[in-house]
Amino acid sequence: MTPSSTLTDRAVSLLSGPARVVLGITGAPGAGKTTLTATLLSALGERLGEDAVAHLPMDGFHLADVQLDRLGRRDRKGAPDTFDVDGYVAxxxxxxxxxxxxxxxxxxxxxxxxxxxxAIAIPPAARLVITEGNYLLLPTAGWERVRPLLAEVWFVEVDDDVRRERLVSRHEQFGKTPDAARDWVDHTDEPNARLVSATSSTADLVVTL
Incomplete structure (x- = not known):
């Protein structure tokens, strides 16, 4: 996909002063956050210069499986309490x-x-940093510390049937059987999706894909 010039213009407009700006992209699992982020980063790189933009994905702050096993949360991987929220905020x-x-x-x-x-280096030259993940607008459990650190948060939404099929395909691609993939979507991804969708009204912009 190609982000509209309106989205690119809006992101650039956040750079009204010399300070670094962090833009958040959020939405339910499978909504298209990563795809929008990648294409937006490309468009911004062409506009501002590649060194002027960078990416900080929330997914890097997943707890490792060894920690999820220790905590008894591996069967809920992807839920808010399966991330290092303190590390992400820091x-x-x-x-x-x-x-x-x-x-x-x-x-x-x-x-x-x-x-x-x-795995990712964000250099001093990066004036506009995009961070994307599910829980940027969650108002509880430590996640409420995220929003004040972001200039804006955009909420990505897509038809739920499309989103679910994307999730099933993703899980199959990375090793789950079709039945296991659908079971994971039903019992793990969808509860998280409902939690995230409830935060959409607090976003600065809703982007429908």
Missing amino acids: ALRRLNDEPDRTLYVPGFERNLEQPIAA
């Missing part, structure tokens, strides 16, 4: 408080379904 604060230092943040390897430490 990274966002450093983006704002230490703009002259390179920030190393974890990425998430889909093939392994595990976070990878320091």
